[in-house]
Amino acid sequence: MKLKPYTIDRGEVTEESGYQFWCRGCDTVHVLRTNAATITDAAGAHKLMHTHDGNFEQPTFSPSYQTEPDAGKRCQLFISEGKLKYQWNCEHELAGQEVDMDHMPTTQGERIALRPFSL
Numbered sequence: 001m002k003l004k005p006y007t008i009d010r011g012e013v014t015e016e017s018g019y020q021f022w023c024r025g026c027d028t029v030h031v032l033r034t035n036a037a038t039i040t041d042a043a044g045a046h047k048l049m050h051t052h053d054g055n056f057e058q059p060t061f062s063p064s065y066q067t068e069p070d071a072g073k074r075c076q077l078f079i080s081e082g083k084l085k086y087q088w089n090c091e092h093e094l095a096g097q098e099v100d101m102d103h104m105p106t107t108q109g110e111r112i113a114l115r116p117f118s119l
């Protein structure tokens with residue numbers, strides 16, 4: 001499985017959903033938000049939303065994925081037809097490279113730490 005669906009539910013409302021994928025450069029999962037009940041976060045900033053072409057083996061998402069500014073290591077990439085196209089501004093060894101998307105490590109699938117949100 002290259003994409004692992006996630007949802008954040010609050011009561012009867014699905015607050016947010018999307019997909020996790022494995023980033024070899026960062027050695028962790030990243031999150032692509034494809035649906036959200038609200039379009040701004042608690043601080044009022046506009047939430048970035050991604051579109052998915054519906055393909056789970058060779059997925060394409062747009063726009064590019066980029067880590068949050070406060071996430072530590074910078075990572076920016078395009079996901080196109082199952083390839084991760086790392087941009088040169090990545091702060092890891094895969095900067096500028098294109099690699100096949102990995103399957104999610106089964107032991108890592110739950111490791112993601114989603115940020116709490118508030119109204």
Ligand SMILES: [Zn+2]
Nearest residue numbers: 023025026075
């Ligand atoms: Zn990354």
